[in-house]
Amino acid sequence: MRKLLLIPWMLLTMLAVASACGETGPVPDEPELIRPGDNGNTDNVEGGGVNSRCMVLYCSRSGNTERMARTIQSVLGCDMTAVEPETPYEEDYNAMLDRARAELDAIARGDYPAIATSVEDFDDYDIVFIGYPIWFGHMATPMQAFLHNHAGLLAGKRIVLFASSGSSGIAASERDAASLLPDAAFEESLLLTSASLGSMDTRIPAWLEELGASREE
Numbered sequence: 001m002r003k004l005l006l007i008p009w010m011l012l013t014m015l016a017v018a019s020a021c022g023e024t025g026p027v028p029d030e031p032e033l034i035r036p037g038d039n040g041n042t043d044n045v046e047g048g049g050v051n052s053r054c055m056v057l058y059c060s061r062s063g064n065t066e067r068m069a070r071t072i073q074s075v076l077g078c079d080m081t082a083v084e085p086e087t088p089y090e091e092d093y094n095a096m097l098d099r100a101r102a103e104l105d106a107i108a109r110g111d112y113p114a115i116a117t118s119v120e121d122f123d124d125y126d127i128v129f130i131g132y133p134i135w136f137g138h139m140a141t142p143m144q145a146f147l148h149n150h151a152g153l154l155a156g157k158r159i160v161l162f163a164s165s166g167s168s169g170i171a172a173s174e175r176d177a178a179s180l181l182p183d184a185a186f187e188e189s190l191l192l193t194s195a196s197l198g199s200m201d202t203r204i205p206a207w208l209e210e211l212g213a214s215r216e217e
C-alpha cells in the first residue's frame, strides 16, 4: 500500500523559495515524499537483477527517486546501485539546502563533492539508467560527481535519465548530463514531479515500453 504524504505549499514558503532560486524553480519546504510501498524497501540493493544488460544508478535523499529506480528495476530486472555522498547529508533541512547549494557552486568551479560509490566498469551493461532529484534546477550533486568520475567508462553507452522534482523541469539537468558525458548516447528522459509521482506505476512501464526496453530472457 502506498501513501502519498501531501505537504501543502505555503504561500510564504513559495515566495521565499522563488526569490532564493531565481530561474531554477521552486524548492519545496520539505520534499513531498511518496513512502516506499508495495515494491519498495529501503535497503540498498547491489546487483541481483534478472537482466544483466541494464544497470540502474540512482541517488535519492528522501526516497522519491529511489522508488522510481526500484520500479524500473522491478520491470526490467536490472542491476541497481545507489550513489551515496561520502558524508551523509545533514538531517537539518536548511543545513542540507545550504550544503547542496555550496556543492553546486563548487561544481561550477570544477570542484566535485566526494562520493562513496564507484563502479569498476560497465562492460556488462548495454543501457544505463541514471536517476537523481532536481536540486536548484540541476542534477543532484552526488550524481554529477559520479558521472564526472565515470565519464570515461560511460562513453558510448546508451544512457537514460530519470528524475524527480517538486515542480521544476528536467532540461537543465539534461544539459548537466550532456556536458558530463559528452560521448554518451542519450535516450528519452523521464521526469516525475510531485504532481505525477503518484502515477509512477503506470508512467514508468509506459515510458520503458516507448524506449523499447524490455526484460532480457
Ligand SMILES: Cc1cc2nc3c(=O)[nH]c(=O)nc-3n(C[C@H](O)[C@H](O)[C@H](O)COP(=O)(O)O)c2cc1C
Pocket (backbone or CB within 6 Å): 021, 024, 025, 026, 027, 028, 030, 031, 032, 059, 060, 061, 062, 063, 064, 065, 066, 096, 097, 100, 101, 132, 133, 134, 135, 136, 137, 138, 164, 165, 166, 167, 168, 169
Ligand atoms: C537541495 C534541494 C534542492 C531542490 N531543488 C528543487 C528545485 O529546484 N525544483 C524542484 O522542483 N524541486 C526541488 N527540490 C525538491 C526535490 O527535487 C524533490 O522533492 C525530489 O522528488 C526529491 O527526490 P528524492 O526523494 O529522491 O531525494 C529540491 C530538494 C532539495 C533537497
